[in-house]
Amino acid sequence: MSAFLLCLDSGTTAVKAAAFDRHGRIVASAERQNRALRRDGARIEQDMAATRDDAFAVMRECAAELGGTLDGILVTGQGDGLWPLDAQLRPAGHAITWLDGRARQIASELQDAGTLDEIQAVTGSRPTAASQSLQLLWLQRNDPQRLSTIAHVLRLKEWLLFTLTHALLGEPTAALPVWGDWRSGALSPIVQRTLGLPRGLELLPDFAPVGECRARLSPQAASATGIAAGTPVLLGPGDVQSTLVGLGLGVRPAVTRASIFGTSAIHACHILDPALMPAAPVGATLQRFVLGDGYFLFQPSFNGATLFQHIGRIAAGLPAHAEPAYSGLILHPFLEPGGERAPYTSPNASGALFGLTAHARPEQIAWAAREGLAFVARASHEMMNAPAGVLSLGGGLAADPHFAGFLATLLDTRVERAGGGQAGLRGLAAIGARHLLGAGDAELAGSWVVPPDTVAAPRTGKVAQYARDKYALFVDLLDSISPHWQRMAAIRDLADDMMETTRQ
Template sequence: MNPVLLCLDSGTTSVKAAAFDGQGRLLARTERPNGALHRDGLRVEQDMAQTRAEALSVLRDCAVQLAGHVAGKIAGLVVTGQGDGLWPVNGSGQPVGRALTWLDGRARELAAGMGPALDAVQAATGSRPTAASASLQLLWLQRNDPARYARIALALRLKEWLFLSLTGRALAEPSVLLPVWGDWRSGALAPTVSDTLGLSRGTELLPELAAVGAARAGLSAEAAQATGLPQGLPVLLGPGDVQSTLIGLGLGSRQGVARASIFGTSAIHACLLDDPAAMPQAPAGAMIQQFVLGPGYLCFHPCFNGATLLHHLSRRFADLPAAPAPEYSALILHPFLEPGGERAPWTDPHASGALFGLGAATTPSQIAWAGREALAFVTRASHAMMGAPDGALSLGGGLAGDGHFAQFLATLTGCTVQRSPGSHAGLRGLAAIGARFLLDAPDPAAWIGDPEQSLAPEPGPVAAYADCKYRLFSALLDAATPFWEPLSALRTKAEELMETP
């Protein structure tokens, strides 16, 4: 009998579910926009009850698609979601207010004023806390909303909240937990994090820790009734959405892929290394996770500013084309528009955007294309800092559908770029993980598949233009960085003036 794997991925933009058979064929897929996200300046929160309802809804829709069409038995459900943020619950497992998402910027000022403490945490864990980290978000609550902080019994991430909602059990796995609360080198928690940051409660708020593969429980009666899936169905807690998507893009799972970049709400640039200590540069915002499908470590730069840069630009400049052909110009854009500043490869809560070379003859198409060039420049910088090995760069996220961007990225980086815009990489990565641990199928190739297109670098004038502009981008960034903090202080003064009656 052909087994069926269900996969659930609750992201910042949308909530998705899919079903695959034992040969990796996609049998059913559902998706709905994330309607639980609330943006209000620095406050970027998510309604936890609505998030749970949306996850149950897409699973129910997927189960309806499968009914009567699948002869195989459903072998299990694999779950992932946004990797960072704080999803607090009380002793009864109910939400303590809205979740603080990874985009929430309220802890930005804490990050800006705790340099020595953050240095000490980075020395202990290998990763530096940012405004997206649960540790600093807990500290912000402790200082600014102590009554709410006192009601928290467990500090979860989104995927752990969904796992609790589906099974009634609170579990975590180490790949996303250790960069904040432990040490990737030893695999152990580091209680010193709480003491160093001044948290009265930290690691004691974490759920039980189990390895990927062992972090599983049966589907509860309530969740079974809500989804139409069988009670007791094995539910596997996968790694974070970043690692799931990177696996789905072929990193560590497709021959010849040495690095990958995801352009969703955020941008993630990653490679797989045997020894992360050998990286040429390790920016404070870099993260390291144990690879769940085999030996080695995923090293990646999680940027706050990804493809949403293009959305922000379109809101501020009229008539920007949605998918422009290349419009080469002297415009150079620094793509730091999110309220939390930037996390990696430049780690600064005060990071802000800039546009150089603007003139009376500047066109909307040039601005739109400069935004894409900026994202490509950050990609090149990130992979150079990590010392990514030679090989293809697999491209994922919404911008994988933009062939002009993919070709420019190939030319700029000198790498063959593989693009699979319709592959549902995160869901396929989850299926490969589920196949490994639920079906005992160690070869992920069937679930990952081949890329839809491979683009080689183009030599000639465009390559020379791209290299020259990248060097100017970097030089201007070095010059602008010292002004980020004064600009942030000026912004605060301006906001206070505008609020004064």
């Protein structure tokens, strides 16, 4: 009888599960839209019980297709946010997600005071409105009664591990950039002391390295998922590192950097010693690589492919899939209410559209949005001083050959993309194959990570000149407008307050 690994990735847009055989082949899969997200302006939360139910449903659907036993279950999910439990281990209200923008003003205040610089010097990463630390500080200032009911603070993947096993456990790669010292790899009290938080580290679960952070499937979860009780459940790294591994970063030698365009946009490279960098980019995050030596350095943006949903809502009639429609339009793609966290690190960042005339067509705006995301990608890789080499492209936009071609031209490098996607699940499976099946480096590179089936090469001539010139103008305009973001945010807050008064 065959044995399988079942992988669960609970994302912001969708909840996915896939089963892999011992050769890295997907033999069953299931997916459903994330029904648990709750948007209300800057307040973006998630129903924890609905999140659990969605996860159990895709696992049950996937397991029902299998004809054998499971060697193990691997779990990942959104890397940031605050998933609270009370003393009875029940959800203490909705989770505060990584998209929630309510801590934006606190982040702006701390940035002006230099506090964020002090924290980044220790953690290697700058706190944002997505960070548990600032979300706790927001609760302390704005909802102390709710804060008093919180006994445990988890991330989404830790919440799912708890629902599957009743074990309160975490792994350190996602926690250290918020609560730890990147040099020592240990948690540090400096963050909560610097922020003036009365409680911080004591709210976190116990930590164990990826591979060792595991528990057994409980009888209750077994009944809900159709999987045998006692099956090992391993907590993987966050969805970012899982996806980067699935794209081959750190696994396939030719791949030196990667970009993911999902709900957010992530741009990353693999480095062996971050201490050798001249200076860490302000918005970058450092995570220890879970399958070998070194670190993943990545720029995690708030603004990714959801940009098209936001623009489509504001400007009706935009095409969902855009072929190149070159124009003089330049779009700054910062539409999320939390501002932007990388590479342009400002809680007050906002979008803009330049060059608009009455002759502009919807398809030009749609293509300018894609160009804007590509421009941010180039800025990110330049700030990280990413090593030259192949870029592996993932996320929903990886399916767009026109976007991949423009990105290759803009970065002057080959861009690999793979049909079928599922990079996050594949990366998670590769991690499971290492820790549960004993797979070596060559096997992981050859069988488990996403195999590229299309390569976009840089173009020359007018398209290359257009990309270079427009990127330079994009940056110049950004340098000109960004000093005014804070004033614009203050006016926006005043307008929101006036409108709220009018409604009352």
